[in-house]
Amino acid sequence: MKKNKEQLNNQQGYIILVSVLVISAIAVAITISLIFLGLGASRSSLAYQQSAQAKNLANACVNQALLEIAESDFTGSASLDFENGSCTYLVTNLGGINRDIRGEAVVNNVTRRVKVLIDQINPVNITSWQEVVSF
Template identity: 25%
Template sequence: MINFKLPKIKDDGYIALISLLIISAVSLSIAIAVSLRGIEDLQMSFAKSSGLRAEGAAESCIEEGVFRLKKNWANYSATLSINSDSCIINATVNGNSADLEAYGTAGIFTQKILMQIDNNFEVTNWQKN
């Protein structure tokens, strides 16, 4: 009877291959985490920029309201467009004082400013919300 021996399969490279797969998975996880952090930073930067644009629009409306009150001490309301942003100003005169309320909008962000002035145009109250 003839006895055949099958060749033995060498498994020397399996440990190296598994190590490579583990290192690749860890590297990929780190790369994804860094990418997500970068996206989060971009979103925060965009939100801050849009918030500042909304605040600038509201301040522009407040300035417009004071300018209009200097010309005519009477109630005033308007909507202004500033590039792609907008604002709404409401000025209400109460005898010797006036209340100004402005809403600046940039995209989905809105900034509100409340201001009170007297008839000498001195600011008696200023609030940002």
């Protein structure tokens, strides 16, 4: 009789031990999944932030080009350096007073490009302002 009781207690002990191990394994799997989801969200957020910064820098370069065009009928290229990235712009004379302005900015490995067309210099008249994938 004592043997049966001991065997029953041993079986219950094994059942509890296996249950604890299974629950622990599930908890560890859930924790690891949540960590990876958090890392993925952080990376996406950083990429989005860098993309927005690059777009703002590209627009800043185009605005600088527009100021130079209004002041001195500028054509050519220049670049601007900022704390978080850099941008370049190119102004091309399309004939007469029409100009093609291309601004490109890079923040880390994220590049954004803006193309602007104007058909009047003073005052500047913008006919097109588009973000483009490539020039």
